[in-house]
Every structure is written in C-alpha cells, then in structure tokens.
Amino acid sequence: MHKKIIYLTPFAILFLLLALLAYELFYSDYKNLESPLIGKPLPPFHLETIFSEKKIFSEKDLVKGPLLLTVWATWCYSCELEHDMLMKIRDQYHVPIYSILYKDDVNKVKVWLLNKGNPFILSGNDKNGDTAMDLGVYGTPETFVINAQQKIIYRHVGMIDQTVWEKTLYPLLQKNGLSA
Amino acid sequence: MRTWVGFLLLIWFSNIWAQDIYPFASNQDAKHFTALTQEVRCVVCQNQTIADSNAPLALDLRKKIHAMLLANKTDAEIKSYLVERYGEFILFQPAFNKLTLILWLFPFLAIGIIILYFSAKLTKR
Numbered sequence: 001m002h003k004k005i006i007y008l009t010p011f012a013i014l015f016l017l018l019a020l021l022a023y024e025l026f027y028s029d030y031k032n033l034e035s036p037l038i039g040k041p042l043p044p045f046h047l048e049t050i051f052s053e054k055k056i057f058s059e060k061d062l063v064k065g066p067l068l069l070t071v072w073a074t075w076c077y078s079c080e081l082e083h084d085m086l087m088k089i090r091d092q093y094h095v096p097i098y099s100i101l102y103k104d105d106v107n108k109v110k111v112w113l114l115n116k117g118n119p120f121i122l123s124g125n126d127k128n129g130d131t132a133m134d135l136g137v138y139g140t141p142e143t144f145v146i147n148a149q150q151k152i153i154y155r156h157v158g159m160i161d162q163t164v165w166e167k168t169l170y171p172l173l174q175k176n177g178l179s180a
Numbered sequence: 181m182r183t184w185v186g187f188l189l190l191i192w193f194s195n196i197w198a199q200d201i202y203p204f205a206s207n208q209d210a211k212h213f214t215a216l217t218q219e220v221r222c223v224v225c226q227n228q229t230i231a232d233s234n235a236p237l238a239l240d241l242r243k244k245i246h247a248m249l250l251a252n253k254t255d256a257e258i259k260s261y262l263v264e265r266y267g268e269f270i271l272f273q274p275a276f277n278k279l280t281l282i283l284w285l286f287p288f289l290a291i292g293i294i295i296l297y298f299s300a301k302l303t304k305r
Binding site: 030034036037129134138 | 264
C-alpha cells in the first residue's frame with residue numbers, strides 16, 4: 001500500500017501539471033491583461049478635440065464620475081461593432097462617455113460621428129498615441145471606468161457588447177454611484 | 181563594369197538607410213538600445229520582443245525608448261516607465277518583487293523539498 005502511493009505520486013503530480021496547462025491553454029483569457037493603473041488617478045492629458053466647439057480636452061474637463069473613457073479609432077473593426085452599444089449606453093443608461101481617438105484621421109472621425117451619431121461628450125485627438133501610451137493601451141477599443149475621485153477602477157479590452165455591459169460594466173458603474 | 185558600380189552603390193545606400201532608423205552617438209549606445217528592446221515584450225503579439233515585432237505599438241515603444249535613452253534615462257527608469265503603464269508582463273525577465281516572489285522562489289523551494297525528501301530517505305536506510 002505504502003509503495004503504491006510512492007509509485008503513483010509522480011503520475012499524480014504530472015496529471016495536476018497537465019490539468020493546469022490544459023486549463024491555461026483553453027480557458028485562460030491571456031489577451032486580457034490587467035492594467036497596473038487600476039486604483040490610480042487618471043494620468044493627465046491634453047488633446048485637441050474633434051467634433052466640438054471646445055478646443056482642448058483634458059482630464060479637467062471630465063464631469064464627476066462614474067464615467068466611461070474609451071480609446072478607439074475609425075480604422076478599428078470592433079470599434080464599429082461597438083458603436084451602437086455606446087449610443088445605447090448614453091441614451092438608455094445616461095452614462096457620461098468620453099473618447100480618445102487613437103492615431104486617426106480627423107475627417108474620417110467627423111464623417112463617422114455625423115453618420116452614426118455621437119455618443120461622446122468630448123473626443124480628443126491622440127495623433128501619435130502618446131496619451132494612449134500613458135494609459136497603457138495595447139489594442140483598440142479599450143474602455144476605462146473612472147470613479148468620482150477620478151481614479152481608474154476598471155479597464156475593459158475589446159468591444160463592449162450587451163453581455164459585457166450587463167454583467168460587468170453596468171453593475172460596476174452602479175456600485176460607484178451611477179444615478180439611475 | 182557599370183553593373184558592378186551600381187551594385188556597390190546599392191550596398192552603400194542600403195547601409196546608410198539601415199543605420200538611420202534609430203540614430204545614436206556611438207556604436208555602444210546602439211548596442212545598448214538593441215539589448216534593451218530585446219527585453220521588452222510586445223504586448224500586442226505577446227511572444228515577440230519589441231525589437232522583433234512590426235506591430236505599430238512595438239514601433240511606438242521603440243521610438244519612446246530611443247528618445248528616453250537619448251535623454252540619458254537609465255535602464256531602470258525606462259523599465260519602470262513601461263511597467264507603470266503596461267504591467268510587469270511587459271518585461272521578459274520580471275523584476276524580483278512582492279508580486280513575482282512565488283515565480284522566482286518556487287524552483288528553489290521545489291528543489292529544496294526534493295533534496296530534503298531524498299536525504300531523509302537515505303538516512304533512514
């Protein structure tokens with residue numbers, strides 16, 4: 001009996017290791033990196049606006065949170081899929097949404113917002129991606145949830161769909177004082 | 181003869197272009213830059229270094245590191261700049277700290293346990 005256990009131990013360890021590797025291989029969300037900025041104040045930025053009478057968009061222009069700040073581009077396919085959802089979030093849930101355009105063409109952005117509607121209070125033009133680098137953005141769209149103290153409390157990488165909104169973002173915004 | 185001259189000129193020009201992308205004052209600085217960019221992960225294409233990758237973000241990070249080196253920033257400053265924004269994951273060789281404690285100590289712990297186990301067995305005999 002005692003010997004059996006000793007012989008079986010390596011197999012048990014191997015099995016556990018394989019199970020762990022299989023889990024990481026098939027189930028881990030490796031593309032979704034956790035941002036080191038969570039819990040930190042939103043880094044300051046200073047951008048020219050697009051599609052607004054105001055000239056400059058900086059962190060001082062944000063209303064008191066909770067709010068969403070999304071980094072996107074017209075050349076980004078998932079941003080196109082996400083756009084209607086952002087319109088819905090503004091219209092039905094009245095969440096303030098701001099945006100930063102990552103390396104985009106101002107004219108294309110204007111045409112886009114004219115045709116599809118503009119869900120954003122202000123949009124800043126991050127021509128060479130410096131602000132995006134300060135935010136640790138590695139793929140558009142990325143959406144940051146900012147609280148009333150102007151701290152980043154969450155980052156979502158990828159498009160926002162109904163599921164992400166209902167399961168993650170909306171509860172988080174409510175918990176942080178979103179008035180219904 | 182003419183083709184030969186053309187060929188040599190081509191080599192000469194391509195050499196100029198090859199050196200022009202990230203200019204440094206000395207060869208040593210250029211080597212330093214290459215070594216440093218090979219330690220930084222391209223977070224978009226996760227198993228490539230930013231030195232290898234052609235992803236736009238890798239290009240931006242190379243530019244940023246180049247600018248920081250020209251501004252006489254140290255390696256530690258550059259690395260902490262990157263980690264503050266993209267997380268520990270961006271470095272291929274993670275720093276030794278609270279977060280990475282288990283990662284670094286686990287192999288030694290495992291070896292230690294195995295040695296203890298076998299030495300206990302031997303003394304029993």
